[in-house]
Amino acid sequence: NMLATTIGGRTFNNCMMNAAGVRCQNKRDLDALVQSDAGAYVTKSATPQKRAGNPSPRMHTLPHGSINSMGLPNNGLDYYLNYVIADQQKRPGTTNFLSVAGTSLADNLAMLHQIQASEYTGFVELNLSCPNVPGKPQVGYDFDRVHTVLDQVFEFYTKPLGVKLPPYFDLVHFDQIAAILNQYPLTFVNSINSIGNALVVDPQSEQVVIRPKGGYGGIGGASVKPTALANVRGLALRLKPEIAIVGTGGILNGVDVFEHILCGASMVQIGTQFGYEGIPLFDRLAKELTDIMKQKGYTSIDDFRGKLKTFD
Numbered sequence: 001n002m003l004a005t006t007i008g009g010r011t012f013n014n015c016m017m018n019a020a021g022v023r024c025q026n027k028r029d030l031d032a033l034v035q036s037d038a039g040a041y042v043t044k045s046a047t048p049q050k051r052a053g054n055p056s057p058r059m060h061t062l063p064h065g066s067i068n069s070m071g072l073p074n075n076g077l078d079y080y081l082n083y084v085i086a087d088q089q090k091r092p093g094t095t096n097f098l099s100v101a102g103t104s105l106a107d108n109l110a111m112l113h114q115i116q117a118s119e120y121t122g123f124v125e126l127n128l129s130c131p132n133v134p135g136k137p138q139v140g141y142d143f144d145r146v147h148t149v150l151d152q153v154f155e156f157y158t159k160p161l162g163v164k165l166p167p168y169f170d171l172v173h174f175d176q177i178a179a180i181l182n183q184y185p186l187t188f189v190n191s192i193n194s195i196g197n198a199l200v201v202d203p204q205s206e207q208v209v210i211r212p213k214g215g216y217g218g219i220g221g222a223s224v225k226p227t228a229l230a231n232v233r234g235l236a237l238r239l240k241p242e243i244a245i246v247g248t249g250g251i252l253n254g255v256d257v258f259e260h261i262l263c264g265a266s267m268v269q270i271g272t273q274f275g276y277e278g279i280p281l282f283d284r285l286a287k288e289l290t291d292i293m294k295q296k297g298y299t300s301i302d303d304f305r306g307k308l309k310t311f312d
């Protein structure tokens with residue numbers, strides 16, 4: 001079909017899925033994704049143990065996007081690992097994404113050892129970009145740390161793995177992170193996570209809109225699309241072809257999916273808008289994207305992936 005895509009030798013019948021953290025924290029949410037037209041699902045980023053996360057209000061939505069400082073609330077790795085293993089037994093041949101976000105290198109390594117030893121055969125998304133754990137810097141902004149983490153992970157981890165990156169805002173940083181990532185057998189890179197530590201103010205109440213960190217949180221939604229596309233394109237132009245790109249950020253409509261693919265994405269993830277719209281989003285986006293492709297005479301996303309033109 002027109003929306004099929006392949007990453008790491010696995011074929012998905014739809015190049016669209018949820019972004020980690022949105023409507024994917026419990027079995028009910030994940031079952032809804034399994035039943036939907038999404039090409040895959042990703043589970044809420046897991047820590048080794050169940051975690052309550054930051055105090056509420058910790059998420060706020062606005063016309064042009066969302067701000068969140070959830071603080072990694074999740075049911076713990078066992079919950080999600082059991083879910084994805086049960087699902088792969090029920091639906092052999094399907095591939096999904098298990099997201100892990102340890103708050104320390106030791107936690108990340110422990111979780112990956114557990115997954116390596118398990119019968120899980122799907123993808124792992126190693127989240128190096130959570131901006132909301134108080135006192136914890138984003139690994140993705142410390143290039144030496146990224147090197148260390150990936151060195152230690154690939155000492156033992158042999159199953160398909162990708163990393164979730166924060167947005168970068170300097171072409172030199174695209175060069176630097178790509179030079180590191182190209183040294184590893186990564187299956188994919190997911191770009192971007194929310195734009196971290198933004199501040200939303202309510203002028204009427206003269207107050208911030210979320211409790212944690214004095215109101216600071218990660219931004220998602222329409223306003224981050226130009227940054228998301230810049231990162232998808234920046235990585236597509238620099239990463240070795242074996243590393244697929246998952247494009248995340250600012251997708252509301254089919255045309256936004258089209259733009260992410262044009263910039264080099266093989267799969268796209270939708271967060272903020274999926275939070276608003278729920279499961280019907282995937283049918284709407286599939287129809288809108290298919291219509292765009294038909295108007296342009298494309299029959300597969302391979303026809304235009306990465307083919308963004310410049311003026312020269």
Ligand SMILES: O=C(O)c1[nH]c(=O)[nH]c(=O)c1Cl
Pocket residue numbers: 021045068069070071072073101127129130131132133193194218
């Ligand atoms: O606060 C969160 O749970 C969170 N929020 C985000 O916007 N990105 C992340 O990776 C995570 Cl882990």
